[in-house]
């Protein structure tokens with residue numbers, strides 16, 4: 001990431017966000033990092049559903065088809081023209097390499113043609129910024145719990161750009177565990193919403209492991225998944241809805257327990273929910289009910305992948321004078337704390 005000490009901005013700064021890390025092609029325009037002027041998502045979920053998961057080659061081809069139409073819808077909804085865009089922020093990792101490449105090259109060409117700053121954004125950091133798009137400003141230090149399809153990270157956020165990773169999953173990510181449980185119970189794809197729907201008609205009657213790792217803020221979900229697998233294989237699951245409710249309950253309990261223990265240990269002012277699994281109603285309700293400190297909960301559309309979070313995150317980098325070069329690459333395995341293109 002290059003730093004430019006003098007960056008001049010208009011009165012209001014309009015950042016165009018581009019997101020294509022997995023199976024959603026998204027564009028959004030965000031004003032001053034906090035106000036969504038428009039946000040459009042072209043989901044590929046129906047295309048991948050028949051394969052039971054995302055097919056990377058299909059995803060990148062679909063991003064190619066959707067990128068320009070989604071951008072046009074986004075500009076139209078915001079009643080803005082490309083010339084009104086002040087900067088372009090794009091997810092450059094982590095994610096599927098082919099999918100990331102489409103978004104990053106699209107963003108680079110826009111930045112070059114418009115002669116505007118380009119900023120590469122870490123998708124996981126982007127998820128946290130859903131909490132800046134809901135009409136209030138989070139109070140630092142805050143604790144972010146990022147629960148997505150590929151990651152489960154507990155991050156102490158002392159300020160913008162000042163993060164300490166204090167816990168992560170040692171095996172499956174929470175979203176991945178939901179997706180695998182859904183497959184096991186034949187609930188379809190995408191797994192998280194399918195498990196949640198089935199759980200609404202069930203009771204958490206099955207005994208599943210607690211998945212607690214002593215003396216650590218790390219998570220582990222594979223034991224719960226394996227225990228569910230054994231119960232299914234040995235015919236001990238009489239009701240799929242009860243199994244879904246039991247699984248959801250076990251995962252949510254670990255997430256809430258670990259998060260609240262870390263919040264107390266680090267004396268934070270606020271908990272910030274982020275990532276696709278944060279769309280889970282049971283998780284949202286239990287976190288709020290059990291937490292002694294305020295919990296910021298973005299709406300469902302800002303928890304799952306979208307480009308408004310990328311534009312917001314990009315804005316906060318830009319106002320610190322950070323930007324990427326046109327040599328910005330894609331980083332499929334970019335870890336949380338690492339930002340793209342370090343000096």
Ligand code: KG4
Pocket residue numbers: 022147148149150151174175176178179190191192193196275276277278279280281303304305
């Ligand atoms: O953040 P996200 O949209 O994409 C990634 O960056 O990975 O997260 C996707 C994950 C999937 O594993 C999906 O099953 C899960 O979020 N998810 C849910 C719910 N909605 C999406 N998990 C549990 N309950 C939900 N309601």
Ligand code: ZN
Pocket residue numbers: 123127148149275276304305
């Ligand atoms: Zn995501």
